[in-house]
Amino acid sequence: MRVPPFAAVQCVEGPRHTRGTPPNVxxxxxxxxxxxxxxxxxxxxALDGAxxxxxxxxxxxxxxxxVVKF
Incomplete structure (x- = not known):
């Protein structure tokens, strides 16, 4: 998950990736x-609206x- 310029984190299980563009982003x-x-x-x-x-x-x-439920 990338939210520039604030975060780039792996949020689901899978192969760890540290450099370049990973296959699932x-x-x-x-x-x-x-x-x-x-x-x-x-x-x-969000997807449909690009x-x-x-x-x-x-x-x-x-x-x-x-993530947060009110």
Whole structure:
């Protein structure tokens, strides 16, 4: 998961990757990440609206969202 310029973390199990672009990557802007994490934006809406780029077999984070439930 990349949220430039704030974070780049591995958030699901799998091979560890430390350099270059890994085979499974999700990238978004900070506002979109906060909306996804809090449930105010659905994963499919973010993808359809090109607010998230996700590539690879493990790049679907929808089962893990929202992170924070109110």
């Amino acid at each position: 999700v990238e978004t802007d900070p506002r979109t990440w906060l909306e996804l994490a809090t449930g105010t934006l659905a994963w499919t809406e 607010r998230v780029t996700a590539s690879g077999t493990r790049a679907d984070l929808s089962p893990l969202l929202p």
